[in-house]
Amino acid sequence: MIVELGGCVSSFLSAARPPLVFYGPSNLLAGRFLHLHAGEGLSEFGAPTPEAVEYCIGAGRYAEKLDPPYTLKELLAVLPEVLREKAKNSVCLRRAFYLSRVDPRPLRRAKIYVDDPLLLFALEPYMPAYAVGISGGKRRNAKCGADPPPPPQLAEAEARVMTPEEFVDFLYTHDIFKPLLNPLLVLKLLWRLRRVL
Amino acid sequence: MAVKKSVVELLKFAMALEVAFGVVSLFWALALSVAVVYLLTYLFGPIGGAVFAALSAAYIAVGYSTVFFAYRAIKRPELVKPSTAIFWSRAALIAAAVSALSANLLYAASSALLALALYLYAKELAKSST
Numbered sequence: 001m002i003v004e005l006g007g008c009v010s011s012f013l014s015a016a017r018p019p020l021v022f023y024g025p026s027n028l029l030a031g032r033f034l035h036l037h038a039g040e041g042l043s044e045f046g047a048p049t050p051e052a053v054e055y056c057i058g059a060g061r062y063a064e065k066l067d068p069p070y071t072l073k074e075l076l077a078v079l080p081e082v083l084r085e086k087a088k089n090s091v092c093l094r095r096a097f098y099l100s101r102v103d104p105r106p107l108r109r110a111k112i113y114v115d116d117p118l119l120l121f122a123l124e125p126y127m128p129a130y131a132v133g134i135s136g137g138k139r140r141n142a143k144c145g146a147d148p149p150p151p152p153q154l155a156e157a158e159a160r161v162m163t164p165e166e167f168v169d170f171l172y173t174h175d176i177f178k179p180l181l182n183p184l185l186v187l188k189l190l191w192r193l194r195r196v197l
Numbered sequence: 198m199a200v201k202k203s204v205v206e207l208l209k210f211a212m213a214l215e216v217a218f219g220v221v222s223l224f225w226a227l228a229l230s231v232a233v234v235y236l237l238t239y240l241f242g243p244i245g246g247a248v249f250a251a252l253s254a255a256y257i258a259v260g261y262s263t264v265f266f267a268y269r270a271i272k273r274p275e276l277v278k279p280s281t282a283i284f285w286s287r288a289a290l291i292a293a294a295v296s297a298l299s300a301n302l303l304y305a306a307s308s309a310l311l312a313l314a315l316y317l318y319a320k321e322l323a324k325s326s327t
Binding site: 043044045064066067068069070071072073074079164168171172179190192 | 262278279280281282283286287315319320322323324325326
């Protein structure tokens with residue numbers, strides 16, 4: 001869930017604890033931030049969040065039906081005819097697939113600033129995500145601190161994007177007991193399997 | 198790039214083995230746990246029986262659902278998606294671990310093989326769709 005920030009964003013960002021990811025105008029930054037970039041690349045395998053799919057082709061509610069990881073082909077299969085053509089030709093969607101495989105493990109102890117909304121969507125499942133200029137599900141008015149916020153210090157960093165095989169390994173090993181602790185997820189998957197098989 | 202044929206064959210073999218051993222072993226596990234629940238209830242009262250019944254019910258539910266998944270997927274492995282493959286591979290791994298602990302070795306072996314086959318299949322699917 002992306003939280004849309006308002007009010008004294010700078011004081012909020014300087015006081016907040018890492019990890020977090022922020023997207024917005026860079027003059028709002030305060031304190032130490034990692035300015036994250038990602039290399040060139042397009043893909044058809046990954047796990048774009050519904051927000052990312054909504055951003056690219058306006059079909060977020062169809063992407064909600066899919067569990068990570070999925071392929072472009074699977075997404076096309078759940079889309080209605082009208083959106084299918086749009087999705088097939090969308091470079092943004094392929095980029096979202098590529099960026100969704102960003103490795104969050106080296107970024108766990110950092111405050112991250114991104115200037116690409118797709119990178120924000122890619123990191124959102126792994127850490128709190130805040131944005132100015134993208135309306136998320138929630139809005140939050142940040143309170144102003146007593147002291148003036150410190151000046152921003154940006155360190156440049158390149159995101160590591162996993163290969164599809166590494167991504168499968170990552171999904172396989174991270175929170176291994178989660179599906180069993182969530183009976184709703186099990187039921188949902190069983191229900192979906194009934195339709196698939 | 199197409200999915201390797203050997204991986205698909207391994208998956209089919211593991212699924213067939215899972216169905217064959219699963220149906221028999223889990224039926225045996227069901228009978229055994231009914232007996233143990235009866236014994237525990239007799240010795241420690243209804244709470245002891247209920248706790249063991251809940252645990253064994255969870256195990257048998259996980260076991261039978263992987264068997265059922267294998268049974269349905271065996272004819273058309275191409276419909277198994279990366280996400281379902283990962284999910285059921287983990288479920289089969291858990292079923293294998295619990296089976297090994299309860300000395301249900303044939304079913305433990307077949308579940309472990311299924312978990313491995315599904316994992317390899319998920320990786321192959323990932324490799325084939327760049």
